Amino acid sequence: MLQAGEWAYSETLKEHFMSPKNIMQGESTDEFDGVGMEGNLQCGDQMMVVIKVDKQSEVITDCQWKTYGCASAIASTSILSEMVKGMTLDQAFHISPKDVAKELGGLPENKIHCSVLGDKALRAAINNYFVRNGMEDRVKQEQAKIVCQCMNITDHDIEEAVLEGARTYFELQEHTKLGTVCGQCKDEAESLLEKFKHIHFGA
Amino acid sequence: MKVYFDHNATTPLHPEVKKEMAEAMDMFGNPSSMHAWGREARANVEDARSRVAGFIGAQNDEIVFVGSGSEANNTVLSLFVCASSQCIPGTKMRSTIITTKIEHPCVLETSECLAHRGARVKYLDVDQYGKIDLDQLESMLGDDVGLVSVMMANNEIGTFQDIETISKMARSCGALMHTDAVQAVGKVPVDVNRLGVDFLTISGHKIYGPKGVGALYVKKGTPYCPFIRGGHQERGRRAGTENTLGILGLGKAVEMRALEMEAEEERLASLKAFLKKGIEERIDDIHFNGHPTDSLAGTLNVSFPGAEGEAILLYLDLEGIAVSTGSACASGSLDPSHVLLATGVDAERAHGSIRISLGRSSTMQEAEYLLDVLPRTIQRIRNMSTAYIKGGAHAASR
Ligand SMILES: Cc1ncc(COP(=O)(O)O)c(C=O)c1O
Ligand code: FES
Numbered sequence: 137m138l139q140a141g142e143w144a145y146s147e148t149l150k151e152h153f154m155s156p157k158n159i160m161q162g163e164s165t166d167e168f169d170g171v172g173m174e175g176n177l178q179c180g181d182q183m184m185v186v187i188k189v190d191k192q193s194e195v196i197t198d199c200q201w202k203t204y205g206c207a208s209a210i211a212s213t214s215i216l217s218e219m220v221k222g223m224t225l226d227q228a229f230h231i232s233p234k235d236v237a238k239e240l241g242g243l244p245e246n247k248i249h250c251s252v253l254g255d256k257a258l259r260a261a262i263n264n265y266f267v268r269n270g271m272e273d274r275v276k277q278e279q280a281k282i283v284c285q286c287m288n289i290t291d292h293d294i295e296e297a298v299l300e301g302a303r304t305y306f307e308l309q310e311h312t313k314l315g316t317v318c319g320q321c322k323d324e325a326e327s328l329l330e331k332f333k334h335i336h337f338g339a
Numbered sequence: 340m341k342v343y344f345d346h347n348a349t350t351p352l353h354p355e356v357k358k359e360m361a362e363a364m365d366m367f368g369n370p371s372s373m374h375a376w377g378r379e380a381r382a383n384v385e386d387a388r389s390r391v392a393g394f395i396g397a398q399n400d401e402i403v404f405v406g407s408g409s410e411a412n413n414t415v416l417s418l419f420v421c422a423s424s425q426c427i428p429g430t431k432m433r434s435t436i437i438t439t440k441i442e443h444p445c446v447l448e449t450s451e452c453l454a455h456r457g458a459r460v461k462y463l464d465v466d467q468y469g470k471i472d473l474d475q476l477e478s479m480l481g482d483d484v485g486l487v488s489v490m491m492a493n494n495e496i497g498t499f500q501d502i503e504t505i506s507k508m509a510r511s512c513g514a515l516m517h518t519d520a521v522q523a524v525g526k527v528p529v530d531v532n533r534l535g536v537d538f539l540t541i542s543g544h545k546i547y548g549p550k551g552v553g554a555l556y557v558k559k560g561t562p563y564c565p566f567i568r569g570g571h572q573e574r575g576r577r578a579g580t581e582n583t584l585g586i587l588g589l590g591k592a593v594e595m596r597a598l599e600m601e602a603e604e605e606r607l608a609s610l611k612a613f614l615k616k617g618i619e620e621r622i623d624d625i626h627f628n629g630h631p632t633d634s635l636a637g638t639l640n641v642s643f644p645g646a647e648g649e650a651i652l653l654y655l656d657l658e659g660i661a662v663s664t665g666s667a668c669a670s671g672s673l674d675p676s677h678v679l680l681a682t683g684v685d686a687e688r689a690h691g692s693i694r695i696s697l698g699r700s701s702t703m704q705e706a707e708y709l710l711d712v713l714p715r716t717i718q719r720i721r722n723m724s725t726a727y728i729k730g731g732a733h734a735a736s737r
Pocket of ligand 2: 285316319322
């Protein structure tokens with residue numbers, strides 16, 4: 137008979153869950169140069185990333201965080217905070233959920249959505265740094281583009297649905313209700329579906 | 340220390356059940372065979388049937404052995420669509436099913452499927468404690484209603500429903516009455532005649548019996564159509580060669596429940612009271628979910644705002660403690676518990692809830708160990724939570 141198996145998570149993830157690194161202590165963010173927060177408690181996960189930046193070199197010298205969420209959420213913010221230290225703002229801005237998942241030694245598919253908030257919160261913190269330092273022109277907006285007018289579904293919603301497991305147009309419809317009214321948006325939605333499948337799963 | 344506090348999910352075999360099953364391990368005959376091997380298996384299946392029947396006040400031929408509690412529930416609900424399509428001669432077409440918002444998924448998802456197949460399904464709301472509103476039931480009842488299906492005790496929050504009254508109401512308008520008693524049988528006395536139900540569901544593995552076996556009570560004379568067809572087993576009511584060993588185990592399990600249930604429930608009730616008090620004293624900002632008194636003795640559901648359920652579950656797992664979470668993130672979906680949401684708990688509180696379910700092996704030492712580990716676990720999770728930062732959701736409450 138087999139003994140209890142390991143968790144559905146990698147050893148690295150488990151390690152970061154058991155001893156998370158760089159948790160922000162206390163409740164004040166005053167001493168940091170950039171603060172970003174994404175998600176909300178009602179949805180079950182919320183992450184805040186705070187950074188200290190060396191003004192000259194634009195290198196991130198410290199990155200701390202708080203997370204409300206499951207084990208994957210906690211571990212992915214923890215590892216993200218390790219990854220970005222020493223990176224320039226530009227480098228850090230381009231970290232993707234895939235990079236985080238890879239560093240964690242992989243995530244179960246249904247948990248990938250738990251890691252997407254971390255890098256979003258990081259980008260929000262970087263943008264916040266730009267704003268605070270009079271560099272509004274460098275703020276990169278994550279503009280969402282409406283794909284399905286009828287149901288008000290954006291490309292971000294499609295990306296999220298893919299991360300949550302939608303692989304076919306039908307599954308995408310089930311997740312988002314996109315394309316369920318006039319159907320005009322089908323072609324664009326299908327090509328975005330392929331794009332995000334490729335980006336996140338190399339499929 | 341290893342602590343199993345997840346008895347509503349499943350239970351270990353009772354040592355006596357294990358013994359009886361181990362002794363019967365070589366019993367391989369097919370109960371349908373007429374030779375000695377077959378007759379041995381038949382004798383044991385029928386013995387188990389009379390034990391199960393006796394335990395709930397039914398007659399032997401009112402018990403149908405099935406593959407699980409889920410199968411029993413599927414059987415009852417699906418039978419109803421059969422009845423409305425006149426597969427069962429003489430049954431009047433009635434197209435409405437009434438159930439509740441807090442049923443087990445095997446009832447809710449089957450109901451949804453039936454709705455696609457032409458049935459009309461109405462879902463009863465529950466109050467903050469998980470009780471249905473009898474006035475709402477009254478207003479839904481009518482001569483279009485064919486079936487009322489209400490669970491006896493809820494698996495997540497433990498709340499009991501008043502099945503006796505609900506049955507009376509259902510039957511007085513000519514509807515059939517089903518109760519999913521998977522969590523109630525073996526914990527509180529159940530008598531089908533007193534309850535006045537037409538169908539009642541039992542599952543083996545929640546009462547220290549084996550998994551993959553259940554029993555469905557079908558009152559004599561009630562319209563019936565098999566869910567699994569193509570065999571004469573169970574008097575044509577459930578095809579498939581019987582799970583003889585499982586059935587034998589279920590029979591022994593109910594026998595042991597009859598002996599132990601009463602004293603054990605009293606013990607669990609005081610253990611739960613101890614846990615409740617301890618949690619209240621040691622952790623702030625908590626909420627207990629479910630009915631404070633009219634609920635399963637061993638079920639305690641509690642929310643810790645600012646901490647997410649799966650994180651709590653896994654940190655406790657690292658300390659050797661097994662509980663379960665109402666938030667379904669652990670099972671791969673982000674939806675918080677439909678039961679908690681139905682009781683009006685907000686999504687955040689639902690995400691941050693765990694279910695502690697005690698059983699016959701639970702001890703005071705285990706409860707003390709949980710009370711030792713839980714406060715620091717919650718503290719640890721809340722420390723890294725966004726919920727308490729400046730301007731955050733609970734910043735003011737601490
Ligand atoms: C209330 C309730 N009904 C039905 C079931 C399903 O029983 P089984 O696991 O035997 O299919 C369960 C068990 O999870 C339950 O708690
Ligand atoms: S634009 Fe998507 S359904 Fe109409």
